[in-house]
Amino acid sequence: YKNPHYAPGRSTMVHLFEWKWNDIAAECENWLGPHGYGGIQVSPPNENLVIWSKRRPWWERYQPMSYQLTTRSGNEQQFASMVRRCNNAGVRIYVDTVINHMTGTWSENVGTGGNSADFNNFHYPAVPYGRNDFNWPECKIQESDYRCCANRVRNCQLSNLKDLNQGTEHVRQMIVGFMNRFIHMGVAGFRIDAAKHMWPRDLRVIYNRLYNLNTAHGFPAGARPYIFQEVIDLGGEAVSRDEYTPLAAVTDFKFGMELSRAFGGGNQLRYLHNWGPQWGLLAHSDSLVFIDNHDNQRSHGAGGNILTHREPRPYKGAIAFMLAHPYGEPQLMSSFFFHNTEAGPPMDNSGNIISPSFNTDNSCGNGWVCEHRWRQIAQMIQFRNVAAGTTFNNWWDNGSNQIAFCRGGQGFVAFNKDSWDLNATLQTCLPAGRYCDVISGFKRGNCCTGKTITIGNDGRAHISLGANDYDMVIAIHRGEQS
Numbered sequence: 343y344k345n346p347h348y349a350p351g352r353s354t355m356v357h358l359f360e361w362k363w364n365d366i367a368a369e370c371e372n373w374l375g376p377h378g379y380g381g382i383q384v385s386p387p388n389e390n391l392v393i394w395s396k397r398r399p400w401w402e403r404y405q406p407m408s409y410q411l412t413t414r415s416g417n418e419q420q421f422a423s424m425v426r427r428c429n430n431a432g433v434r435i436y437v438d439t440v441i442n443h444m445t446g447t448w449s450e451n452v453g454t455g456g457n458s459a460d461f462n463n464f465h466y467p468a469v470p471y472g473r474n475d476f477n478w479p480e481c482k483i484q485e486s487d488y489r490c491c492a493n494r495v496r497n498c499q500l501s502n503l504k505d506l507n508q509g510t511e512h513v514r515q516m517i518v519g520f521m522n523r524f525i526h527m528g529v530a531g532f533r534i535d536a537a538k539h540m541w542p543r544d545l546r547v548i549y550n551r552l553y554n555l556n557t558a559h560g561f562p563a564g565a566r567p568y569i570f571q572e573v574i575d576l577g578g579e580a581v582s583r584d585e586y587t588p589l590a591a592v593t594d595f596k597f598g599m600e601l602s603r604a605f606g607g608g609n610q611l612r613y614l615h616n617w618g619p620q621w622g623l624l625a626h627s628d629s630l631v632f633i634d635n636h637d638n639q640r641s642h643g644a645g646g647n648i649l650t651h652r653e654p655r656p657y658k659g660a661i662a663f664m665l666a667h668p669y670g671e672p673q674l675m676s677s678f679f680f681h682n683t684e685a686g687p688p689m690d691n692s693g694n695i696i697s698p699s700f701n702t703d704n705s706c707g708n709g710w711v712c713e714h715r716w717r718q719i720a721q722m723i724q725f726r727n728v729a730a731g732t733t734f735n736n737w738w739d740n741g742s743n744q745i746a747f748c749r750g751g752q753g754f755v756a757f758n759k760d761s762w763d764l765n766a767t768l769q770t771c772l773p774a775g776r777y778c779d780v781i782s783g784f785k786r787g788n789c790c791t792g793k794t795i796t797i798g799n800d801g802r803a804h805i806s807l808g809a810n811d812y813d814m815v816i817a818i819h820r821g822e823q824s
């Protein structure tokens with residue numbers, strides 16, 4: 343369950359938060375496929391409660407009404423067609439799976455598929471679920487429970503959402519059936535929402551009943567779905583990430599917290615020389631890593647001082663480090679602009695999501711940030727693909743915030759977060775030649791629109807990276823030699 347099964351030569355998934363299925367299909371063909379992306383995490387595809395009283399917040403999608411595949415992102419047929427088109431473009435789909443709970447205790451009770459529920463009687467006819475499928479008696483998770491009481495974290499309600507009992511056979515069957523439908527349609531795996539709030543022994547039963555990935559969509563025979571479990575573990579809690587790593591991969595929230603501290607200014611870059619498990623991060627093969635996610639970019643979930651698109655310079659630095667460094671299975675966030683933390687995606691007066699538009703410089707309009715289209719980010723995807731499987735070597739630092747490292751004869755990066763220029767001749771691991779910096783520009787024909795870096799026969803190169811340069815990174819790789 344720890345192999346994302348990316349198509350050959352690809353890596354890195356992007357969370358296209360609140361995108362519509364038809365738009366994702368086109369994005370696979372027009373941008374993600376051609377730029378070497380490996381996959382996409384999509385928003386929960388199953389019916390959720392419609393919450394007009396809060397102006398259709400983004401978080402209504404985490405309140406399941408049924409397992410029918412009708413949401414603001416589209417219907418089942420559109421979902422299936424997206425998976426097909428994306429797989430054809432070499433891009434895998436991973437489903438955000440909300441199976442810990444069902445919606446409840448809201449004044450409204452109609453879902454995006456037109457179904458409703460009788461919350462007081464725990465009756466969700468469109469699944470169907472009834473009273474015996476939920477943990478009883480009802481209790482509500484308190485902040486203090488996270489420190490003391492694993493059983494309350496698992497059996498009580500997260501934000502008053504009706505807590506399913508995954509120990510019962512009927513619930514297991516409904517969940518397995520729900521997930522297997524996606525595998526049949528050709529998805530490559532799942533994000534398990536709120537995994538911390540479910541018992542590992544129950545999850546194990548569910549995972550083991552999943553189909554192998556669909557060979558008709560290009561997966562090898564016998565391939566198991568990639569599963570990454572959302573467990574926020576910054577230490578000191580009753581539930582530990584170590585209970586989940588024996589099952590499948592786990593989201594590592596320390597990763598983005600520490601890189602945000604380093605690139606945001608709270609810590610020096612030179613300390614990153616031993617980045618990885620020595621920093622308290624998960625073992626490489628267990629970890630799904632990212633700088634920000636849909637929760638902490640708006641102070642939900644783990645919160646904290648996380649870098650996001652709102653601070654583009656250090657954010658691009660942190661992302662370049664994540665993508666250049668071999669540690670972890672990286673995920674990018676692709677956002678919409680928001681002024682308050684509840685606001686949903688760009689929508690019209692009827693609540694329909696408005697598609698992104700695309701500008702001539704490849705950026706997005708209509709309220710979408712599209713970090714995955716930023717040149718400095720998209721070109722680092724190529725860097726990671728070219729450097730895949732190589733070693734981490736030739737670390738250099740100046741004793742504070744200027745650092746550089748090389749990737750096994752394939753790529754080289756340098757960063758400058760100091761308030762003075764970086765001007766140094768550094769040892770790289772690349773063959774002699776002229777390389778085009780993929781951060782400051784791109785290669786067009788034989789010409790480089792950004793900085794050109796020349797590596798001598800001794801593998802050394804003069805690197806200059808001004809303190810006031812537009813970006814704090816230089817990155818070169820074998821795929822962009824001139």
Ligand code: QV4
Binds near residue numbers: 401501538572
């Ligand atoms: C409120 C009150 C309750 C009250 C209730 C009803 O808090 O005390 O009982 O009204 O009157 C929303 C609202 C929340 C509301 C709740 C129930 O924000 O105010 O309760 O709905 O109606 C997202 C949002 C939540 C949102 C939820 C469901 O972040 O705010 O709750 O969706 O719509 C922990 C977990 C971790 C979790 C993280 C946020 O360990 O698993 O918190 N992260 C995941 C998702 C996240 C999602 C959920 C889990 C729930 O990434 O996006 O929560 O599916 O760290």
Ligand code: CA
Binds near residue numbers: 442496
């Ligand atoms: Ca639970």
